[in-house]
Amino acid sequence: MRRLPIIHLEPGMIVAEDILYHDCPVLLKNTQLTKKHIDKLSLFTIPEIPVCSDQDQIISILPKELVLYKEAQETVHAFFQNIKFNQPLNMGSVDQVVQDITSSVYDDEHTFFQLSSLKNKDNYTYFHCLNVCIYAIIMAKHLHFSKEDTYLLSISALLHDIGKAHIPDGILLKPAKLSPTEFLIMRNHTVEGSSILKRHTTLPEVISQVALEHHEKWDGTGYPLKKKGTDIHLFSRIIGLVDTYDALTSERVYKPPEPQYKAGEYILSLSGYAYDPELVKVFLNHVAMYPIGATVLLTSGEVGSVVSVPPDVPWRPKVKVILHRNDPSRKTPYVVDLLYERTTFIEKIIKD
Numbered sequence: 001m002r003r004l005p006i007i008h009l010e011p012g013m014i015v016a017e018d019i020l021y022h023d024c025p026v027l028l029k030n031t032q033l034t035k036k037h038i039d040k041l042s043l044f045t046i047p048e049i050p051v052c053s054d055q056d057q058i059i060s061i062l063p064k065e066l067v068l069y070k071e072a073q074e075t076v077h078a079f080f081q082n083i084k085f086n087q088p089l090n091m092g093s094v095d096q097v098v099q100d101i102t103s104s105v106y107d108d109e110h111t112f113f114q115l116s117s118l119k120n121k122d123n124y125t126y127f128h129c130l131n132v133c134i135y136a137i138i139m140a141k142h143l144h145f146s147k148e149d150t151y152l153l154s155i156s157a158l159l160h161d162i163g164k165a166h167i168p169d170g171i172l173l174k175p176a177k178l179s180p181t182e183f184l185i186m187r188n189h190t191v192e193g194s195s196i197l198k199r200h201t202t203l204p205e206v207i208s209q210v211a212l213e214h215h216e217k218w219d220g221t222g223y224p225l226k227k228k229g230t231d232i233h234l235f236s237r238i239i240g241l242v243d244t245y246d247a248l249t250s251e252r253v254y255k256p257p258e259p260q261y262k263a264g265e266y267i268l269s270l271s272g273y274a275y276d277p278e279l280v281k282v283f284l285n286h287v288a289m290y291p292i293g294a295t296v297l298l299t300s301g302e303v304g305s306v307v308s309v310p311p312d313v314p315w316r317p318k319v320k321v322i323l324h325r326n327d328p329s330r331k332t333p334y335v336v337d338l339l340y341e342r343t344t345f346i347e348k349i350i351k352d
């Protein structure tokens with residue numbers, strides 16, 4: 001929940017508490033604000049209105065998916081803790097999470113894309129592994145992977161950073177630049193992760209290979225082996241790409257989150273250098289920036305869904321408008337092509 005002055009309220013926001021004026025109710029909790037409500041509120045001398053944050057709204061809208069997401073996050077946390085304290089590993093629970101998340105993401109990728117914004121800087125590693133898994137499954141779907149390959153990619157994604165289990169929180173959560181020694185310890189999570197998976201599990205070889213290779217780069221500038229191009233396993237190339245996207249769009253103890261479109265532009269700028277260009281195309285069209293089907297709010301107040309994305313300019317999609325918040329009487333639907341509407345931008349991805 002956040003408290004906003006009336007001039008910062010927008011239609012569509014949800015009131016988080018009953019609003020009273022001299023003990024009389026003016027608006028009730030859970031009311032979705034309209035322009036009329038906001039105009040009415042401005043007649044009262046109420047300094048601030050409590051409204052649900054985007055995360056509260058997700059929580060109120062998506063109970064089933066949220067429960068699955070939270071359970072999956074707890075399973076990843078428990079798995080890391082068991083590695084850290086040399087406890088027996090519950091591979092069955094990891095397997096169950098992968099199966100549940102995979103089928104749910106296949107059914108409703110946009111919901112899970114939204115859930116991936118439930119990031120928490122203190123538990124970054126566990127949320128991150130789960131988000132990388134979600135993005136990897138969306139990639140697998142659009143790359144038409146077989147069921148077997150989707151399963152292997154998902155489990156590789158969930159466990160790709162397992163080598164961080166032994167890194168002290170003093171380094172993992174350091175809110176400043178790492179010293180050269182700390183930097184080396186951090187980088188070694190690739191070798192360590194691969195070794196843990198080989199020693200403690202009977203998982204297929206490719207899963208430890210991904211833990212080892214996920215920081216390799218397409219042009220050979222990555223680590224630890226400086227592998228290049230298709231010498232890097234396809235799964236490692238996918239996970240390396242979505243790993244960067246999630247890191248950029250997450251709040252960390254040392255930096256605020258980047259907006260999705262900026263993270264997308266960054267990845268596009270490194271297409272053919274750090275990342276496999278064919279995978280970047282699929283990623284920008286279906287995962288990052290504005291996935292087809294995503295509901296977006298435009299700076300003009302128009303709300304609609306993305307219907308197509310120009311491959312070379314993925315931050316300027318075509319949007320089918322279904323509602324004009326500033327002009328509700330406007331007849332819809334109609335299409336706005338952001339390639340030509342130069343003064344209109346996407347403000348954010350929403351789920352109305």
Ligand SMILES: [Fe+2]
Nearest residue numbers: 160161214215
């Ligand atoms: Fe990593």
